Amino acid sequence: MAERPEDLNLPNAVITRIIKEALPDGVNISKEARSAISRAASVFVLYATSCANNFAMKGKRKTLNAGDVLSAMEEMEFQRFVAPLKESLEVYRREQKGKKEARKDKDKKADSEEQDKSREEENDDDDERMEEEEQNDEEEVDN
Amino acid sequence: MAAAAGAVPVPVPVPAAGAEAAGPGEEAAGAGPPGTGPARLARLPLARVKALVKADPDVSLASQEAVFVLARATELFVETIAKDAYVYAQQGKRKTLQRKDLDNAIEAIDEFAFLEGTLD
Numbered sequence: 001m002a003e004r005p006e007d008l009n010l011p012n013a014v015i016t017r018i019i020k021e022a023l024p025d026g027v028n029i030s031k032e033a034r035s036a037i038s039r040a041a042s043v044f045v046l047y048a049t050s051c052a053n054n055f056a057m058k059g060k061r062k063t064l065n066a067g068d069v070l071s072a073m074e075e076m077e078f079q080r081f082v083a084p085l086k087e088s089l090e091v092y093r094r095e096q097k098g099k100k101e102a103r104k105d106k107d108k109k110a111d112s113e114e115q116d117k118s119r120e121e122e123n124d125d126d127d128e129r130m131e132e133e134e135q136n137d138e139e140e141v142d143n
Numbered sequence: 144m145a146a147a148a149g150a151v152p153v154p155v156p157v158p159a160a161g162a163e164a165a166g167p168g169e170e171a172a173g174a175g176p177p178g179t180g181p182a183r184l185a186r187l188p189l190a191r192v193k194a195l196v197k198a199d200p201d202v203s204l205a206s207q208e209a210v211f212v213l214a215r216a217t218e219l220f221v222e223t224i225a226k227d228a229y230v231y232a233q234q235g236k237r238k239t240l241q242r243k244d245l246d247n248a249i250e251a252i253d254e255f256a257f258l259e260g261t262l263d
Contacts, residue, residue, distance in 0.1 A: 008195050014186050015221060022222040023229055023240070032242040033228070036262050037221060040245075043261045044220045045195040045213055052209065053202050064196070064205035069212040077254045081219045088215045089208065092184060096207075 010041055048072050185214035192217065227252055 015038045019029055029037075049064070051072035056064050066089055073081045189207075192214045196205045224245070231244040245262075249255040 008191070008198060010187055010191055010217070014188075018186065018218055018221045019225040019240075022225045026238060027229065027232075028239040029225075030239055030241045033240045033245055036242055036245050037224060037228075039262050040224060040249075040258050041217050041221050042195060043258055045192060045217055046199065047257050048213060048216060049196045049199050049202060049205075052213075053199065062203045064202060064209040066206065066208040066212045069209050069216065073216060076257070078216070078220070081216055084219065085212055085215055088184070089212055092208065092211050095184065 008042055009038055012038060015041060048076065051075050185211055185218065187214045187217060189214055224248060224255065227255075 012034070016029070016034055019034065019037060020027075023029070048069065049072075052064050052068040055068040055071045055075075056062070059068075061068075070082055070085060073079065073085065189210050193205065193210045196202055196210060196213065225240070228244040228248040229240055231247040232238070232240050235244075249258050249262075
């Protein structure tokens with residue numbers, strides 16, 4: 001089943017919750033409006049990605065990084081997002097670091113049982129890359 | 144034999160989209176109390192955002208951080224467009240946000256110009 005970019009939706013429940021929290025109490029949203037906002041959000045991701053990719057290419061990099069996304073926000077005239085995004089990124093980085101520590105501790109315990117095996121897990125900079133491993137950290141939400 | 148309650152909790156697929164109470168700190172995208180302001184973690188599932196990123200044929204790889212920032216940015220965008228559209232509902236003395244409010248906001252506001260023609 002080929003997925004066209006326009007068909008990739010973000011979960012309705014989350015979108016609805018974000019909308020409701022942004023609006024005053026007692027305000028409702030029609031199904032059509034909610035669905036349009038959801039679609040707009042997907043388009044936003046696609047557009048921001050493309051924009052960010054330009055910055056990555058300018059920097060001769062093949063991997064999009066957080067800085068590219070922030071630059072894209074400025075380019076797209078969403079500068080007011082940049083400060084809150086930087087704050088969120090700090091929190092995220094701290095949390096990822098904490099998880100790394102936790103994983104290392106778990107590995108130490110496993111290693112003490114198998115000291116003969118060579119240690120492959122030392123190399124943690126695949127955290128930088130979006131490969132399959134990140135699926136350990138997230139849950140797929142299917143609406 | 145009773146199940147060992149003290150055993151390591153198995154990561155059950157909790158619907159991170161709706162859950163406030165995070166499990167034993169397992170998920171990356173869903174954790175964090177609501178309404179903590181800008182510095183909270185993403186609510187949109189990063190895997191779905193990543194799928195959108197991968198849909199771009201020009202993009203080879205994106206770091207985990209990049210996907211996270213995109214997710215957060217999208218949430219801010221949703222908040223922003225909802226509020227901007229609501230202004231039009233208020234003008235129409237309505238308490239329900241409708242599609243036309245959105246269309247009005249998109250037409251009126253420069254930052255939303257990229258959405259024109261994409262929502263149908």
